[in-house]
Amino acid sequence: MFGWEFPPRISGGLGTACFGMTRALTGLGHEIVFIMPHWDGEAPSGLVEMIAASRVPVPPADLDAPAAWKGLTLRAVHSALRPYLNDRHYQTLLAGQDGSRLLDITGHYGADLISESIRYGKAAGVIARERRFDIIHAHDWMTFFAGIEARKVSGHPLILHIHALEFDRSGENIQQDIYDIERHGMEQADHVIAVSHYTRRIIVERYGVNPAKISVVHNAVIENDALPDPLVRKDPAQKIVLFLGRITLQKGPDYFIDAAAMVLRELPEVTFVMAGAGDMAPQMVERVAELGIGANFHFTGFLTRAEVERLYAVSDLYVMPS
Structure with missing residues (x-):
């Protein structure tokens, strides 16, 4: 192989x-x-x-x-x-x-x-x-x-x-x-x-x-029977929406950011997280600044598997990029 x-x-x-x-x-x-x-x-x-x-x-x-x-x-x-x-x-x-x-x-x-x-x-x-x-x-x-x-x-x-x-x-x-x-x-x-x-x-x-x-042949999912980390805590009132994937054209990160801006006009307390790295990352940071939503938007960069698991655990909604 x-x-x-x-x-x-x-x-x-x-x-x-x-x-x-x-x-x-x-x-x-x-x-x-x-x-x-x-x-x-x-x-x-x-x-x-x-x-x-x-x-x-x-x-x-x-x-x-x-x-x-x-x-x-x-x-x-x-x-x-x-x-x-x-x-x-x-x-x-x-x-x-x-x-x-x-x-x-x-x-x-x-x-x-x-x-x-x-x-x-x-x-x-x-x-x-x-x-x-x-x-x-x-x-x-x-x-x-x-x-x-x-x-x-x-x-x-x-x-x-x-x-x-x-x-x-x-x-x-x-x-x-x-x-x-x-x-x-x-x-x-x-x-x-x-x-x-x-x-x-x-x-x-x-x-x-x-x-x-x-x-x-569709990609499959590796089953994980581990329970969420009990040490991962967040305010129940805080809602987190997650994008996790390469920040590149085929994953559509720009659509996620534009959608975030639309949501924040109605729900200004929501937090958006874009996790991952890629060639479009600098452009996406600029787009967030241009839309004025930086206070509600976070970029994490590339994450380890353990960090990914913790981020999934605290997120309320996951937007699948592909």
């Missing part, structure tokens, strides 16, 4: 969804090897075997092989430069006896994300040659090169799991290169899983994928 996130390395719902799936699949008796771009430590409770692509030596032949889709060839230029390495460790860490080298794969969501996904794919090919497995399962476009490479090397079926599309993230102002990667990946896949019927419709209508190869 190829994924860009896994708890505790998460920035949104993708890692949480991957955790839930792996826990359910292992509970059914399946063995899962989860390949992350970069990983420190061990998987929670030994749930899965975790491999960091950044620690996989890639032979020269794989380094030189270009990645291609839709007639466009991408050739990664591999630099030996790395921060914080002294002379003694330099060759030891970056070069093997056969000229293999470790690739710079951080797993971050940065400007170099497409190049990272290509390097991730090269490491995936090496892993696929060395491991025995039955099915390849890849989550979202960052892992598509990896899934395709593993399929090419092994001949095993590739399942792509679509949690979000470029149209969800960017509206109509899509990044064409990411759209092309998504479309190419779904064309190459043996089967595609969409998290909703809406997502399936977009895949068919906007990407031209054969509907016969798409299944809808």
Whole structure:
């Protein structure tokens, strides 16, 4: 299984969804090897075997092989430069006896994300040659090169799991290169899983994928039998409305803020909380100030799982962003 996130390395719902799936699949008796771009430590409770692509030596032949889709060839230029390495460790860490080298794969969501996904794919090919497995399962476009490479090397079926599309993230102002990667990946896949019927419709209508190869599998909920923290207290008269999710276009945070302003005109005592982080956070802070509702509106930033639980416990209403 190829994924860009896994708890505790998460920035949104993708890692949480991957955790839930792996826990359910292992509970059914399946063995899962989860390949992350970069990983420190061990998987929670030994749930899965975790491999960091950044620690996989890639032979020269794989380094030189270009990645291609839709007639466009991408050739990664591999630099030996790395921060914080002294002379003694330099060759030891970056070069093997056969000229293999470790690739710079951080797993971050940065400007170099497409190049990272290509390097991730090269490491995936090496892993696929060395491991025995039955099915390849890849989550979202960052892992598509990896899934395709593993399929090419092994001949095993590739399942792509679509949690979000470029149209969800960017509206109509899509990044064409990411759209092309998504479309190419779904064309190459043996089967595609969409998290909703809406997502399936977009895949068919906007990407031209054969509907016969798409299944809808909704995200599930991890049951939590724990009782609310008895130490969490608030004034019963204080009403809290919660938005919790990435503060980005596809989650509609601007609608939540505009709705809050409408509610406050009728119920000025209500408190609104926007929990999470994302690219639209600064813009949303400015919007709250523009509407003059800052006294009733709070931004928490990214929260840990325990902090999320406490916030749910004190909230009276949760507005689900997606």
